[in-house]
Amino acid sequence: MLFVRFDCIPQVAEELNFKAEEASKLAVFSISIGALIYCSILFFTSFGLTLEEVTSGDIIWATGHTVEYYFGKIGLWFGRNVLGWIVGTSSVGTHRIIFL
DSSP, rough: OTTTTHHHHHHHHHHTTHHHHHHHHHHHHHHHHHHHHHHHHHHHHHHHHOOHHHHHHHSOHHHHHHHHHHHHHHHHIIIIIIEEEEEEEESSSHHHHHHH
């Protein structure tokens, strides 16, 4: 499950006539950006919760709780709908459906 959606890198490389070296750089770049996003979400969540909140067992989704605490319900709506739409429409398969 770790490499889900990394199959789009060879597809894009083939369609845009990338060399193997460029496709490898693209793969390393995308993994690095993914790690950066993952770490930023991890730090955001960890700095938004206290030890008492974590140990109480009342929080089901720590990241969602932190977003709601800092940004309110509009932050949850934005994260779920707007960012979800951006991620969903930026995939290779969706690109083929919409633009081809």
